[in-house]
Amino acid sequence: MQVYLPIAEMSVNALLIVGLGGIVGFLSGMFGVGGGFLTTPLLIFYGIPPAVAVASAANQITGSSVSGVLSHWQRGGVDVRMGMVLIAGGVTGSLIGAAIFAQLKAMGQIDLLISLSYVIFLGVIGTLMLIESVRAIMRARRGVQRPRRRRHNSLAYRLPLKMEFRKSKLYISALVPFGLGVGVGILTAVMGVGGGFIMLPAMIYLIGMPANVVVGTSLLQIIFTTGTVTILHAIGSKSVDILLAMLLLVGGVIGAQFGARAAQKLPGEQLRVLLGVLVVSVALKLLFDLLVEPRELFTLFEETAR
Amino acid sequence: MMRAVLLAWLLLGIGPAQAQPRIVTDLSDRRINIEYSFDGADLLLFGAIDSGGARLEKPLDVVVVVRGPEAPVTVRRKEKVAGIWMNTESVRFQTSPSFYRLISTRPLEDFASPQTLAIYELGVDQLHFSPDSAGSQSGADIRAFRNGFVRIREQLGLFGEAGDGVTLQSDVLFRAELRVPSRVPIGNYEAEVYLFSNGKVTARTTVPLVIQKSGFERFLYTWAHTEPFGYGLVAVLIAAVAGWGAASLFQRKA
Numbered sequence: 147m148q149v150y151l152p153i154a155e156m157s158v159n160a161l162l163i164v165g166l167g168g169i170v171g172f173l174s175g176m177f178g179v180g181g182g183f184l185t186t187p188l189l190i191f192y193g194i195p196p197a198v199a200v201a202s203a204a205n206q207i208t209g210s211s212v213s214g215v216l217s218h219w220q221r222g223g224v225d226v227r228m229g230m231v232l233i234a235g236g237v238t239g240s241l242i243g244a245a246i247f248a249q250l251k252a253m254g255q256i257d258l259l260i261s262l263s264y265v266i267f268l269g270v271i272g273t274l275m276l277i278e279s280v281r282a283i284m285r286a287r288r289g290v291q292r293p294r295r296r297r298h299n300s301l302a303y304r305l306p307l308k309m310e311f312r313k314s315k316l317y318i319s320a321l322v323p324f325g326l327g328v329g330v331g332i333l334t335a336v337m338g339v340g341g342g343f344i345m346l347p348a349m350i351y352l353i354g355m356p357a358n359v360v361v362g363t364s365l366l367q368i369i370f371t372t373g374t375v376t377i378l379h380a381i382g383s384k385s386v387d388i389l390l391a392m393l394l395l396v397g398g399v400i401g402a403q404f405g406a407r408a409a410q411k412l413p414g415e416q417l418r419v420l421l422g423v424l425v426v427s428v429a430l431k432l433l434f435d436l437l438v439e440p441r442e443l444f445t446l447f448e449e450t451a452r
Numbered sequence: 453m454m455r456a457v458l459l460a461w462l463l464l465g466i467g468p469a470q471a472q473p474r475i476v477t478d479l480s481d482r483r484i485n486i487e488y489s490f491d492g493a494d495l496l497l498f499g500a501i502d503s504g505g506a507r508l509e510k511p512l513d514v515v516v517v518v519r520g521p522e523a524p525v526t527v528r529r530k531e532k533v534a535g536i537w538m539n540t541e542s543v544r545f546q547t548s549p550s551f552y553r554l555i556s557t558r559p560l561e562d563f564a565s566p567q568t569l570a571i572y573e574l575g576v577d578q579l580h581f582s583p584d585s586a587g588s589q590s591g592a593d594i595r596a597f598r599n600g601f602v603r604i605r606e607q608l609g610l611f612g613e614a615g616d617g618v619t620l621q622s623d624v625l626f627r628a629e630l631r632v633p634s635r636v637p638i639g640n641y642e643a644e645v646y647l648f649s650n651g652k653v654t655a656r657t658t659v660p661l662v663i664q665k666s667g668f669e670r671f672l673y674t675w676a677h678t679e680p681f682g683y684g685l686v687a688v689l690i691a692a693v694a695g696w697g698a699a700s701l702f703q704r705k706a
Binding site for chain 1 (some may be wrong): 486487488489490491492523524525526527528529530531532535536537538539542550597600601603604605634635665669670672673676677680681683684685686687688690691692694695696698699700702
């Protein structure tokens with residue numbers, strides 16, 4: 147069933163897009179990451195202009211994050227205070243990121259920036275995931291149960307502007323979560339990702355938050371940051387396609403529910419290896435596209451102001 | 453206005469004999485509305501030749517050109533920089549048609565001289581793209597950019613020449629079919645029809661075509677461009693509500 151997307155100005159197979167959203171949603175429900183880092187590259191592979199892919203994926207992530215945060219909220223797994231500081235950083239970062247985005251779009255280098263960012267981040271994260279999950283499997287085989295210790299980064303304690311975060315049982319400098327928020331905000335604006343895959347380890351190891359509030363709080367931050375990015379992109383490059391985002395959302399929220407259920411039944415460690423492999427493959431494909439001579443050397447940039 | 457001038461020119465040009473050949477044409481759809489399930493359109497152009505009593509020299513040929521709105525375009529070329537292929541040089545073409553499809557009864561070179569083609573700007577090679585002189589590229593290099601531009605447009609079905617697309621019956625009735633792709637620029641188009649009599653243009657006419665988004669698609673597009681903040685805000689709210697709705701729906705089920 148073909149649907150014409152008014153902002154992307156092309157017709158797509160609606161079922162394929164819903165399916166894409168569904169697969170990514172399934173993965174996000176299973177592993178707890180937003181999945182945005184897969185949505186944007188997959189949309190670009192399909193042929194959607196990168197700027198539209200980034201902006202519409204951000205819009206979709208807002209929806210799926212709202213869907214996910216509710217169950218965490220009910221279990222008391224959201225540190226609102228920490229979330230506020232993260233959001234303040236996120237909004238600031240989105241402004242910076244959106245400005246970078248607009249500047250590079252005008253220079254005609256936005257595709258390059260998006261591809262390079264994805265190659266680097268997916269490559270690094272994917273490799274880390276692979277290493278971590280392979281180690282976890284080997285540990286489980288040997289039967290060694292390593293106690294999970296919360297490593298406190300002393301940086302968070304040394305910097306000024308300390309605030310008390312009761313839910314996380316922390317009294318640390320607010321600059322650390324703020325800085326993290328800024329970094330994630332920039333990434334969200336430029337790459338169309340939620341940033342969860344960076345925030346989760348950073349919250350545990352950099353800030354030192356307890357595991358039970360990490361996912362919920364990061365989802366809260368993602369909601370407001372992706373929301374801000376959506377609005378900024380709508381104003382700046384006019385590249386938010388509501389129809390595309392809705393199609394992805396339908397697939398995404400349904401897939402996430404199935405994914406969360408599947409997570410309980412299937413072996414976690416093996417699946418994490420698969421996810422790591424998937425992420426690294428996407429990174430390699432993007433890298434390949436950058437290094438190999440493209441079939442068409444020319445691209446067009448139309449200046450129509452209709 | 454243009455048609456009046458054209459008609460006057462035709463009347464003056466044909467000479468003392470009162471016989472004036474003319475060509476009339478129409479489209480199956482003068483307006484293509486892009487709606488939610490738009491996947492391209494099949495356009496039918498048809499018409500008739502009226503010799504007006506004059507004796508038309510055979511052979512007769514009909515050339516149809518569908519032109520889209522003109523807009524400036526920047527063409528960028530990739531080069532290998534530090535191992536990575538990235539955009540480096542660019543050429544900006546000020547006037548370039550966004551859509552140019554030419555269909556004729558026979559390949560142009562079989563009946564028309566290069567001079568005639570140049571005068572009437574018939575054929576992709578005759579189009580004026582007006583490259584910006586700001587760049588430091590040579591003429592041959594600009595040619596490469598121009599060819600790249602045309603090639604990309606051709607692959608999208610926006611540019612093309614078909615030397616057998618017009619069927620002419622009994623030297624009177626003609627028809628041509630054109631496939632308009634889904635990724636088509638919006639705006640005012642013109643379909644120009646030329647009557648060639650033994651290689652010379654003897655009559656000419658145009659018919660306007662409008663391609664626009666309509667209904668919900670147009671509403672979304674216009675809204676996104678005129679009130680971007682409101683559009684963005686609503687996009688976020690819809691996503692939030694949809695996410696909330698989906699979560700509560702599934703929770704109640706479980």
